[in-house]
Amino acid sequence: MSGPHISRTIADLRAQVKEWRRQGLSVAMVPTMGALHDGHLSLMREALSRADRCIVSIFVNPTQFAPTEDLDKYPRQLERDLERLAEVGVQLAFTPSPDEVYPEGFATKVVVGGPSAGLETDFRPHFFEGVATVVSKLFLQATPDCAVFGQKDYQQLCVVRRMCRDLDIPVEIIGAPTVRDAHGLAMSxxxxxxxxxxxxxxxxxxxxxxxxxxxxxxxxxxxxxxxxxxxxxxxxxxxxxxxxxxxxxxxxxxxxxxxxxxxxxxxxxxxxxxxxxxxxxxxx
Amino acid sequence: MSGPHISRTIADLRAQVKEWRRQGLSVAMVPTMGALHDGHLSLMREALSRADRCIVSIFVNPTQFAPTEDLDKYPRQLERDLERLAEVGVQLAFTPSPDEVYPEGFATKVVVGGPSAGLETDFRPHFFEGVATVVSKLFLQATPDCAVFGQKDYQQLCVVRRMCRDLDIPVEIIGAPTVRDAHGLAMSxxxxxxxxxxxxxxxxxxxxxxxxxxxxxxxxxxxxxxxxxxxxxxxxxxxxxxxxxxxxxxxxxxxxxxxxxxxxxxxxxxxxxxxxxxxxxxxx
Known part of the structure; x- marks a missing residue:
């Protein structure tokens, strides 16, 4: 069982995708914050059923956490995550540093209205700005044909769909069913x-x-x-x-x-x- | 002198660009609001010196005008504009309707900080939101290698550069010198x-x-x-x-x-x- 190729930079990611494109291969993406569980793995299997190659990004995105939230204690376990990618047969792990994603002078955000109104936004006012901005960046870095998101984060799924439609980002968004434990608890x-x-x-x-x-x-x-x-x-x-x-x-x-x-x-x-x-x- | 191909829809634009890419041709873009003058034409010549094909978009973008501004009286002269494109040898005019660019349910904006602070923003508070949103859409619709903007709208040039860097939009932004009349008045x-x-x-x-x-x-x-x-x-x-x-x-x-x-x-x-x-x- 060989592990995925690891790209730490946007340049390396793009070079890898370019080579796949040259070979005529299709590409799916699963954006994650790591701490991978069976729910994530089902997204990757879905991605691999739809495209020749699967990129999983592992990036705990600071801009979607409020200062009071759990950014610092959010679980990080890269080695174990990479083993799980190998299990499923994912070909590429994109693991950029925060500085690679948000270099000095960074000053842009993507703001989605519509489906972002209420629900999570009432309690996490800047959450979807953070999500929409990082997901649009990941899509423009990796240029996949499609991306798979879990229905577990249902409002996020709707916001990402709206964003791609509105900004003409040519990525098909696939919503995959929530994976639950034997008692029905949603994996998280x-x-x-x-x-x-x-x-x-x-x-x-x-x-x-x-x-x-x-x-x-x-x-x-x-x-x-x-x-x-x-x-x-x-x-x-x-x-x-x-x-x-x-x-x-x-x-x-x-x-x-x-x-x-x-x-x-x-x-x-x-x-x-x-x-x-x-x-x-x-x-x- | 044959005129440019006219694309009224995103789908037609993308089909044309795809065909050019298949032929290995490079593509430059010049976004405009029409009412083309010698300043615009110099941007197109610059674009044609840098790429095999040039797309000029002609779209009076409603979201960058405030309700009090000159959206309705802004000069529109498509026939004459197309003649000028033919003069310079531009291959494609993208002339979408407002509904094509902003379909029902549209709810997303791109907000650039940094260079958008002050100057124009003090007097036209939502101007650069409108510009950044429409330009990011045009780039993702047309996927050019480079785009040429006039230094005449200098803050806009800086904002578009910042946006492309921040969102990882892979388009090189070229700033072309302001064209002036014999008395030095900037063309507008x-x-x-x-x-x-x-x-x-x-x-x-x-x-x-x-x-x-x-x-x-x-x-x-x-x-x-x-x-x-x-x-x-x-x-x-x-x-x-x-x-x-x-x-x-x-x-x-x-x-x-x-x-x-x-x-x-x-x-x-x-x-x-x-x-x-x-x-x-x-x-x-």
Whole structure:
């Protein structure tokens, strides 16, 4: 099992992609912040099923963390991450330094409206500016044909899609289903922060969301269901709920019962913030 | 003399560029808002000297005009513009509609800090957001190797350079010298608004700026020189002066006498706003 080629610079990444293009090969990308888990690996398998070569970027992007957030304690484990890339057969790991991505004098940001309104933005006001800016840069550095993002970060997926459409970045965005453990808990690098008691509580989140989404799909009032899901999260042991909300699945605008919806939630367990979301089937 | 190929859609533009790439040809771009004059033509000649093919976009970009500005009266003369492209030998005119550039749901902007601070931004606060967004889109639609901008819009040139560097847009930005009439007046589509009396006044602007820049290069105090240049513009008949300012030539940050500087000005003649700028040589 040979490991991936490692590019630490944009120049090296571009040289590698250029050589692939010369050979007529297609290229997929999976942007990550490392701390890779089975959820990430499923994105890479999806990428490899769609293109000849897969680039995984591993970069803990400082601009999407607020000063109060967990940038410093965010899990970093490059050696183990590279082993996991080798397992799946990823051909290239792009592991730039912060200075390579944001050289001195850097002064530009990409700001996406539309799907970025509300939800995460109400609690992390500059988060999607950071995400949109770094993802547009990664796409323009690597110039892949497609990129795979997890539905776990559903609002992020919608924001990246909007950004590519709006800026005419010629990368097809693929949303891959959330990978869950045997109890339905969505895989997340932040699950590593949870102790055994918190883990048991965290595993209730998906149960509560699936139940509310089913009720809404069958005609229950969305406002009542999101309020009672929020109470159920607190009753289960979550220390705080940022939001439980229903949105239209594509634009993340207001939901109409005849269209496909999405139920999205964010809640805290101590100092760890977890998010999850599930589909609301369109009424037939 | 055969005219340029006309692409009205992004898809048609991309198909044409793809065919050129297949033939191994290099591509330069000159983004314009039409109303082409000799200044634009010199940019196109520069572009054609650097690449096998030249694309000129003609698009009056609504997002870089404030509601109070001259979007509606901005001169539009597509037939004449196409004749001028044919004169110079430009191969492709990209003339998209506003809906092609900004389809329904469009919600993204590119915001450049650094060189966009002050000067034009003090008077046209959202101007460079509009410029940076449309230029990044044009570059990602056309994917040229290089693009030529006039030094006449000097702050714009610095902002576009910064944007390409920051977002890793692989387009080389070339700044071409300002083309002036026999009296030194910088060519501008807005000169068409001037009557004979105003034209005579407008022609003093470059004389005043060259004189102040020479004095500053020889050691005169920049603050005193810009204040007296401002008074000289009013004395010459300009109705209002937005700014006369000295900046470092690359970053547009504060100028140090041992480095190359730039003297930039904006002033009004009735309802017409004119800008110009000249170099301040580094002291040897």
């Amino acid at each position: 690098s932040r699950n590593a922060y949870l102790d055994a008691g918190q883990l048991a509580i965290a595993r209730q989140m998906n149960v509560i969301l699936y139940s509310a989404a089913a009720a809404i799909a069958e005609g229950a009032d969305p406002d009542k269901e999101t309020a009672s899901a929020s109470r159920a999260l607190l009753d289960a042991g979550f220390s705080n709920v940022d939001y439980v909300a229903v949105r239209e699945s594509g634009s993340l605008g207001p939901w109409q019962p005849e269209t496909e919806g999405r139920l999205l939630a964010a809640a805290w367990l101590g100092s760890t913030r977890l998010i999850d979301n599930v589909a609301i089937a369109a009424r037939s | 589509s807005r000169n068409a608004y001037l009557d004979a009396g105003q034209l005579a006044i407008a022609r003093q602007m470059n004389v005043i700026l060259y004189s102040a820049a020479a004095a500053i290069a020889e050691g005169a105090d920049p603050d005193k020189e810009t204040a007296s240049a401002s008074r000289a513009l009013l004395d010459a008949g300009f109705s209002n002066v937005d700014y006369v300012a000295v900046r470092e030539s690359g970053s547009l940050g504060p100028w140090q006498p041992e480095t190359e500087g730039r003297l930039l000005a904006a002033a009004w003649l009735g309802s017409t706003r004119l800008i110009d700028n000249v170099a301040i040589a580094a002291r040897s």
